[in-house]
Amino acid sequence: MKLIRFGAPGAEKPGLILDDGTRIDASAFGEDYDERFFAADGLQRLQAWAERHAASAPSVPENTRLGPPICRPSKLICIGLNYRKHAEESKMTIPNEPVIFFKATSSICGPNDDLVLPRGGDKTDWEVELAVVVGKRANYVSRERAMAHVAGFMLHNDYSERAFQLERGGQWVKGKSCDTFAPLGPFLATKDEIADPHDLRLWLKVNGELKQDGRTSDFIFDVPEVVSYVSQFMSLLPGDVISTGTPAGVGFGQQPPVYLKPGDVVELGIDGLGESRQVVKGSR
Numbered sequence: 001m002k003l004i005r006f007g008a009p010g011a012e013k014p015g016l017i018l019d020d021g022t023r024i025d026a027s028a029f030g031e032d033y034d035e036r037f038f039a040a041d042g043l044q045r046l047q048a049w050a051e052r053h054a055a056s057a058p059s060v061p062e063n064t065r066l067g068p069p070i071c072r073p074s075k076l077i078c079i080g081l082n083y084r085k086h087a088e089e090s091k092m093t094i095p096n097e098p099v100i101f102f103k104a105t106s107s108i109c110g111p112n113d114d115l116v117l118p119r120g121g122d123k124t125d126w127e128v129e130l131a132v133v134v135g136k137r138a139n140y141v142s143r144e145r146a147m148a149h150v151a152g153f154m155l156h157n158d159y160s161e162r163a164f165q166l167e168r169g170g171q172w173v174k175g176k177s178c179d180t181f182a183p184l185g186p187f188l189a190t191k192d193e194i195a196d197p198h199d200l201r202l203w204l205k206v207n208g209e210l211k212q213d214g215r216t217s218d219f220i221f222d223v224p225e226v227v228s229y230v231s232q233f234m235s236l237l238p239g240d241v242i243s244t245g246t247p248a249g250v251g252f253g254q255q256p257p258v259y260l261k262p263g264d265v266v267e268l269g270i271d272g273l274g275e276s277r278q279v280v281k282g283s284r
């Protein structure tokens with residue numbers, strides 16, 4: 001299944017994209033895609049509902065805004081430096097263990113919402129990433145059991161203000177958490193939709209120019225490893241998101257570095273997970 005949420009920010013309704021591409025309103029199912037939904041076998045129940053009711057459900061009008069495909073989760077965790085060439089372009093050592101950091105969940109927005117540059121920042125950068133959605137509470141899970149705790153996958157742009165992340169001291173979280181810094185979607189694809197999460201192309205363009213073009217086969221730490229690893233330090237709750245890192249080609253790695261400015265257009269995509277597009281706006 002492909003899950004979407006649509007409507008005005010903060011008032012999104014749940015929906016689905018059917019196999020023929022039709023987008024339907026799933027409000028009649030009666031639940032939003034939140035922690036409780038995932039914890040209570042929501043995906044299975046939604047599937048059963050769709051088999052009976054999808055054909056008669058109202059469709060989602062063409063120009064409707066898409067929101068993030070899931071409700072705001074308890075955590076948005078990121079893996080840093082998970083592609084060898086990106087670690088090299090960042091002039092950072094390839095880690096022995098996954099580097100983990102948080103993004104504030106208030107940074108989450110819809111896939112095609114504007115990127116708003118933060119006040120006081122002048123080095124806002126892009127990072128196309130495969131995001132994993134947790135389906136079942138996980139703590140101390142083994143690598144072997146990890147995929148049983150995954151609900152599915154989404155496209156994510158891990159926007160990063162490098163001046164806050166790298167020049168202002170402290171943890172990366174400051175440069176990762178600004179409003180609109182985590183466009184998710186267009187949809188959540190359930191695990192069964194993605195034959196091999198380690199064989200996906202991911203790409204990103206700025207103003208039509210290809211900047212990132214990687215493959216998840218180049219992960220240093222793969223999805224089961226990452227889920228298992230994070231669960232050794234905290235409980236992963238249903239609906240939590242783990243973003244698995246970005247391939248080479250970020251603005252910070254260019255010679256000289258290139259950062260986003262108002263009016264720029266960022267487009268990105270991952271095989272099987274759709275595409276998103278953000279227009280860059282000045283700070284407000």
Ligand code: ZN
Binds near residue numbers: 158245
């Ligand atoms: Zn990242």
